[in-house]
Amino acid sequence: MKELELKYGCNPNQKPSRIYMKDGELPIEVLNGKPGYINFLDAFNGWQLVKELKKATGLPAATSFKHVSPAGAAVGLPLNEVERRIYWVDDMGDLSPLASAYARARGADRMSSFGDFIALSDVCDASTAKLIKREVSDGIIAPGYEPEALEILKAKKKGNYAVIQIDPAYVPDPVETKDVYGITFEQGRNELVIDDALFAKVVTENQEIPEQAKTDLAIAMITLKYTQSNSVCYVKGGQAIGIGAGQQSRIHCTRLAGTKADNWFLRQHPKVLNLPFREKIGRADRDNTIDVYMSDDYMDVLADGTWENFFTEKPEVLSREEKRAWLDQMTDVALGSDAFFPFGDNVERAHRSGVRYIAQPGGSIRDDNVIETCNKYGIAMCFTGIRLFHH
Numbered sequence: 001m002k003e004l005e006l007k008y009g010c011n012p013n014q015k016p017s018r019i020y021m022k023d024g025e026l027p028i029e030v031l032n033g034k035p036g037y038i039n040f041l042d043a044f045n046g047w048q049l050v051k052e053l054k055k056a057t058g059l060p061a062a063t064s065f066k067h068v069s070p071a072g073a074a075v076g077l078p079l080n081e082v083e084r085r086i087y088w089v090d091d092m093g094d095l096s097p098l099a100s101a102y103a104r105a106r107g108a109d110r111m112s113s114f115g116d117f118i119a120l121s122d123v124c125d126a127s128t129a130k131l132i133k134r135e136v137s138d139g140i141i142a143p144g145y146e147p148e149a150l151e152i153l154k155a156k157k158k159g160n161y162a163v164i165q166i167d168p169a170y171v172p173d174p175v176e177t178k179d180v181y182g183i184t185f186e187q188g189r190n191e192l193v194i195d196d197a198l199f200a201k202v203v204t205e206n207q208e209i210p211e212q213a214k215t216d217l218a219i220a221m222i223t224l225k226y227t228q229s230n231s232v233c234y235v236k237g238g239q240a241i242g243i244g245a246g247q248q249s250r251i252h253c254t255r256l257a258g259t260k261a262d263n264w265f266l267r268q269h270p271k272v273l274n275l276p277f278r279e280k281i282g283r284a285d286r287d288n289t290i291d292v293y294m295s296d297d298y299m300d301v302l303a304d305g306t307w308e309n310f311f312t313e314k315p316e317v318l319s320r321e322e323k324r325a326w327l328d329q330m331t332d333v334a335l336g337s338d339a340f341f342p343f344g345d346n347v348e349r350a351h352r353s354g355v356r357y358i359a360q361p362g363g364s365i366r367d368d369n370v371i372e373t374c375n376k377y378g379i380a381m382c383f384t385g386i387r388l389f390h391h
Contacts, residue, residue, distance in 0.1 A: 001026050001029075003020030003021070004026060004030070019037075030164055032163040034162065035164060038068070039138060039139050043065075043119065044141075046065045046070070048226055049063050054121035054122070062128075063223075069245040070240065071116060072105040072112075073243075074219075076101035077104075077239075083103075086268055087104070089103050099127040104239040109263075110287045115136050116135075117162075118140040118141070124140065129150075132152075137156070138162060145165065172189060175188055194218050198221065206379065209357055213357040217359045219238065220336030221384070224337070228246040230250055232250070234260075235333070235334045254350060255349055258350065265353075265354075269322070271315065276312045276313050278310060293318065302314065330353065331356060338389060344369045347374055358374065360384065367383075
């Protein structure tokens with residue numbers, strides 16, 4: 001198959017629409033549903049991300065994409081009991097490593113992952129398919145599917161769930177093009193290999209970046225490679241916990257990603273874990289309610305006459321002081337930035353979310369100020385010398 005006709009492009013008024021190969025056959029097969037233009041953009045970017053994560057770590061990987069940027073990305077490490085609860089999988093028994101990777105990727109930012117497109121590095125197994133079955137998702141791309149997994153996925157969305165199989169041996173042309181306003185742009189593909197060598201130039205007083213931190217930094221940088229720029233990514237324990245994408249200002253990336261990382265950790269606070277939800281409240285409604293409860297707008301779900309819609313009894317407020325005290329316990333977070341930090345304010349914000357390790361290109365005229373701010377907090381920072389813009 002050299003081309004596949006699509007219903008429309010980014011928007012319903014954009015017709016005709018198709019994906020096609022200039023030479024050779026398409027490296028994909030649509031096993032179910034009718035993926036759209038944006039679905040394929042998410043699928044192909046997501047596949048590249050998880051393929052690189054698997055190569056860099058040796059572990060199965062998953063990502064949850066929305067609007068051509070990852071909402072979460074992770075490798076298949078076991079979940080502890082708290083993580084199983086905040087990802088809503090504590091009732092699912094043992095999860096396969098691939099299912100654990102998707103639970104982490106989906107659970108990092110459940111608000112953003114709602115209606116996601118999934119990419120998996122490995123053949124989708126039944127354990128992963130059963131997890132996907134219960135989530136609101138538009139589709140999935142993987143190198144293959146176990147028969148039971150495929151039947152589970154085909155039943156989603158009244159039989160319309162998009163299931164794409166990609167040839168894992170496919171190698172794209174080293175030169176890529178795209179048209180904007182009738183003008184063709186051409187560039188070499190970003191084939192940068194991200195490994196430990198990228199983190200060798202440590203420029204701070206703290207020179208120690210342990211192996212787990214290097215793995216987390218690699219996950220951050222690979223995630224950024226497929227995130228709309230400007231972008232910053234916080235990672236802890238093998239998963240992205242906060243991604244700030246597509247911001248014009250670097251500090252806004254750092255703040256946005258930091259807020260998402262904070263929310264990930266606040267979900268583990270005992271007051272949040274023990275919120276007395278009504279029995280039949282839906283998963284999405286629980287996620288939305290938790291998000292508001294943890295915010296400064298908590299009265300939107302705790303006001304008299306309103307809380308009764310969500311809870312069996314009125315919860316106590318999670319005060320600003322309690323949140324700060326809890327967040328002060330978050331440590332050993334790794335942070336990657338797709339371009340240099342122009343000011344030390346990015347480090348100040350990162351520190352408040354437990355960042356201990358930073359990888360960024362370096363090259364700002366204020367590098368000395370950024371390094372000095374890292375030294376103030378004992379943060380180890382390396383200069384990669386590599387920018388990772390993605391548009």
